[in-house]
Amino acid sequence: MAKNVMMLMGDEAIAQGAIDAGVSGFYAYPGTPSTEIMEYAQHSKDAAALNIHRQWSANEKTAMESALGMSYCGKRAMVSMKHVGLNVAADPFVNSGVTGANGGIIVVAADDPAMHSSQNEQDSRILAQFALLPIFEPANQQEAYDMAFAGYELSEKYKTPVMLRITTRLAHSRAGVELKPRLKQNALKLPENKRQFVLLPGIARKQYKTLIANQAKFVEESEKSPFNRYIDGADKSRGIIACGIAYNYLMENYPNGCPHPVLKLCQYPAPKKLIEKLVKETKEVLVLEDGQPMLEESLRGLLDRDVKVKGRITGELPRDGELNPLFVRRALGMADICGAPAPAIVAARPPAFCVGCGHIDAYNAIKQVVTTGYEDGHVFADIGCYTLAALPPFEVVNSCVDMGASITMAKGAADAGLFPACAVIGDSTFCHSGMTGLLDCVIENSNVVIFILDNSATAMTGGQDSHALGRLQAICKGLGVDEKHIRIVNPLKKNHDEMVQVIKEEIEYKGVSVIIPTRECIQTLGKKNKKGGE
Amino acid sequence: MKSDIILSGVGGQGILSIAAVIGQAAVSAGLHMKQSEVHGMSQRGGDVQSHLRISDKEVFSDLVPHGGADMILSVEPMESLRYLPWLSKQGWIITNSQPFINIPNYPDQKAVIAEIEKQPKHIIINADELAKAAGNSRGMNMVMAGAASLFIDIPQEKMEGAIQFLFGRKGEEIVKSNIAAFRAGREFAQKKRG
Numbered sequence A: 001m002a003k004n005v006m007m008l009m010g011d012e013a014i015a016q017g018a019i020d021a022g023v024s025g026f027y028a029y030p031g032t033p034s035t036e037i038m039e040y041a042q043h044s045k046d047a048a049a050l051n052i053h054r055q056w057s058a059n060e061k062t063a064m065e066s067a068l069g070m071s072y073c074g075k076r077a078m079v080s081m082k083h084v085g086l087n088v089a090a091d092p093f094v095n096s097g098v099t100g101a102n103g104g105i106i107v108v109a110a111d112d113p114a115m116h117s118s119q120n121e122q123d124s125r126i127l128a129q130f131a132l133l134p135i136f137e138p139a140n141q142q143e144a145y146d147m148a149f150a151g152y153e154l155s156e157k158y159k160t161p162v163m164l165r166i167t168t169r170l171a172h173s174r175a176g177v178e179l180k181p182r183l184k185q186n187a188l189k190l191p192e193n194k195r196q197f198v199l200l201p202g203i204a205r206k207q208y209k210t211l212i213a214n215q216a217k218f219v220e221e222s223e224k225s226p227f228n229r230y231i232d233g234a235d236k237s238r239g240i241i242a243c244g245i246a247y248n249y250l251m252e253n254y255p256n257g258c259p260h261p262v263l264k265l266c267q268y269p270a271p272k273k274l275i276e277k278l279v280k281e282t283k284e285v286l287v288l289e290d291g292q293p294m295l296e297e298s299l300r301g302l303l304d305r306d307v308k309v310k311g312r313i314t315g316e317l318p319r320d321g322e323l324n325p326l327f328v329r330r331a332l333g334m335a336d337i338c339g340a341p342a343p344a345i346v347a348a349r350p351p352a353f354c355v356g357c358g359h360i361d362a363y364n365a366i367k368q369v370v371t372t373g374y375e376d377g378h379v380f381a382d383i384g385c386y387t388l389a390a391l392p393p394f395e396v397v398n399s400c401v402d403m404g405a406s407i408t409m410a411k412g413a414a415d416a417g418l419f420p421a422c423a424v425i426g427d428s429t430f431c432h433s434g435m436t437g438l439l440d441c442v443i444e445n446s447n448v449v450i451f452i453l454d455n456s457a458t459a460m461t462g463g464q465d466s467h468a469l470g471r472l473q474a475i476c477k478g479l480g481v482d483e484k485h486i487r488i489v490n491p492l493k494k495n496h497d498e499m500v501q502v503i504k505e506e507i508e509y510k511g512v513s514v515i516i517p518t519r520e521c522i523q524t525l526g527k528k529n530k531k532g533g534e
Numbered sequence B: 001m002k003s004d005i006i007l008s009g010v011g012g013q014g015i016l017s018i019a020a021v022i023g024q025a026a027v028s029a030g031l032h033m034k035q036s037e038v039h040g041m042s043q044r045g046g047d048v049q050s051h052l053r054i055s056d057k058e059v060f061s062d063l064v065p066h067g068g069a070d071m072i073l074s075v076e077p078m079e080s081l082r083y084l085p086w087l088s089k090q091g092w093i094i095t096n097s098q099p100f101i102n103i104p105n106y107p108d109q110k111a112v113i114a115e116i117e118k119q120p121k122h123i124i125i126n127a128d129e130l131a132k133a134a135g136n137s138r139g140m141n142m143v144m145a146g147a148a149s150l151f152i153d154i155p156q157e158k159m160e161g162a163i164q165f166l167f168g169r170k171g172e173e174i175v176k177s178n179i180a181a182f183r184a185g186r187e188f189a190q191k192k193r194g
Helices: A010-020 A035-043 A045-049 A060-072 A083-088 A090-099 A124-130 A141-158 A201-224 A246-253 A272-281 A294-300 A325-331 A358-371 A385-390 A405-416 A427-444 A472-478 A493-508 A522-533 B015-028 B077-082 B109-118 B127-133 B140-149 B156-170 B172-193
Strands: A005-009 A023-028 A053-056 A076-082 A105-111 A162-167 A173-178 A229-231 A239-243 A262-265 A285-288 A378-380 A421-426 A448-453 A486-489 A512-517 B002-010 B032-036 B047-055 B069-074 B087-096 B122-125
Touching: A005 A010, A005 A141, A005 B015, A010 A023, A010 A035, A010 A076, A010 A105, A010 A141, A010 A162, A010 A173, A023 A035, A023 A060, A035 A053, A035 A076, A060 A076, A060 A083, A060 A090, A060 A105, A076 A083, A076 A141, A083 A090, A083 A105, A083 A124, A090 A105, A090 A124, A090 A201, A105 A124, A105 A141, A124 A162, A124 A294, A141 A162, A141 A173, A141 A201, A201 A272, A229 A272, A239 A246, A239 A272, A239 A294, A246 A262, A246 A285, A246 A325, A262 A272, A285 A294, A285 A325, A358 A378, A358 A385, A358 A421, A358 A448, A358 A493, A358 A512, A378 A405, A385 A421, A405 A421, A405 A427, A405 A448, A421 A427, A427 A448, A427 A472, A427 A512, A448 A493, A472 A486, A472 A512, A486 A493, A493 A512, B002 B015, B002 B077, B015 B032, B015 B047, B015 B140, B015 B156, B047 B077, B069 B077, B069 B140, B077 B087, B077 B109, B087 B140, B109 B122, B122 B140, B122 B172, B127 B140, B127 B172, B140 B156, B140 B172, B156 B172
Parallel strands: A023 A053, A023 A076, A076 A105, A105 A162, A239 A262, A239 A285, A378 A421, A421 A448, A448 A512, A486 A512, B002 B069, B069 B087, B087 B122
Antiparallel strands: A005 A173, A173 B032, A229 A262, B002 B047, B032 B047
8 A cells, every 4th residue: 555645844744643643632822833733733624523622722821721631631632832932831831740741742842043933042942851841853744743643652651741842944844744543532531640730839849759750761761762863973083963953954964874973863851871872982072953052051061071062052053043054064064065145136025014904004193193292102012913013114113022012011111101102912912911911001000002903813823813803892891991992993094094083092091092903914804805706 | 866946936926836836746756855935924025935855865954055956946036036045056047037026125127137147047037928928817836837847857747737736626727727827937948948
């Protein structure tokens, strides 16, 4: 029989892997480069037939907690997020190490070195290490698929959540993946130890000791993992540790095989014996990691003795940014191969609002008001398409830090005496992390004007459904915003004067105002129209 | 065989449909393939690229190495120049001549074309016009796929089979007009290459 091969992106391979490894629930909030895991599960006919849960959560924290609840019942869960999403989920994530799992849990963290679509390039492996959890880091799409199986197996063997860490490049690159026979979902089975998930101090202390005791076993698993391979080489002048996708960049530069001993490292905690062997047999060790120099740092140690370690810290590789074949080539001491430089006339082409986007009309009104008559007017923005108003031609946005920070930074600024203090946040981001900040404003009746740009979608990541749909006004009212100061406007060019008037009125009101420009994202609208027309 | 291609354009122009056709053809020809693409913020009118790697041997890197591309295939002329550092000395630039101007400082169009013409191996196509002439005003991407196909060692019928495979569910008419656009691009490239 022909092999069952599918062309899948890394994200899709992970989702298909989870489906085939008997997952019962996917949980996620959209975030590049992790979004396509949930989207794939949502479009999968298999997942539908198997009645697998696959709906978006309000944020990464609620996603992680729901996954933990699924695990509590003995079933397998997958929770996926981008790296900064893991910060939002950090509370339940770290504590899940202490509760442990009942049904297997895989936490997928998709990191974005080079910040293609992110605010930082933190390395999620460090958070998993902090939480004392095992990590899988696939080098290719096939491993991404296979690691769903290996991940649940390890998770259930030690009753521990595991992390599956990928980076942008693998998330969004396609290759052939050979599928395995499908495993059944677990039946509902509650924890044998009724106190396992009760983290009262007395219980948590005991559980934490178990987690610590498991560390040696996790290392043992890494030593014998099929994903960690020691590939010997005759030239011992250098040994190379290639983590995850970095292995590909190494091999790209040695089409006939690497002459040096190589440790392909794709499962952590780091396999100590394999690394010892490499260090003993070679004169120096080059560490290739797509992310922060986590392994390099731990090999070097605080006192920097004995072992000659090279990598990002020593400058063989750039300290920040994404790896690629050229950077690895340089680290290996080979001469550059490069085409001609791009001619000087090539202009930068930054992303911009789509033609016809409602944000354009909203910002035209906001800009007119805050830059005429209010010289100190500042606009604290948030994470989403509307951050693009920081760029020309608008240049009206003064901050973009993390999900929800617009409202709370505006509040802090108002506390400090800034007037007017405006916040701009999208409908989905508001439901993710803005509501609690708005409650802070209401409690103190802070003098802020909050724009919730409602385009009925999580637009930046491709137009996923927003939890806010049809609920924004009710949420604001429920949180205690005075109904008279919840203003709905329709952001169209023809309504410009009306919007300007509303904004002026609300700025002059000394208290919490919420202005909601409401018009659907033209991308999602276009998709719907296309569908309807077919 | 090996064919490393950088596909380039502007977010929203749909370079991924080209990647899908060539990639699908490669798979049906039993070749190894990796194809990486850009998702996220750049898709909103920014510069986007896709690395498409086809080989009869295992493909390691998801990214085409610098100086390793056999072809830059661009649906927009200025974007074809952005990726010159990736083009090998023997590589081809195959680009649409029609600019996508969504920035105020877009360079002089003649200067852009002159830069492309400095490259030893290039084919510049008015793909919008060829698509229209082939009766498929939305077939610019298929014209470009057809032009590129001449330089990729995969039989033409496999390429057209991929179009059938990918567009079949949209109906026979769409398949036919996409194949017409594909052939128009291929014929044009054939004449230019000589």
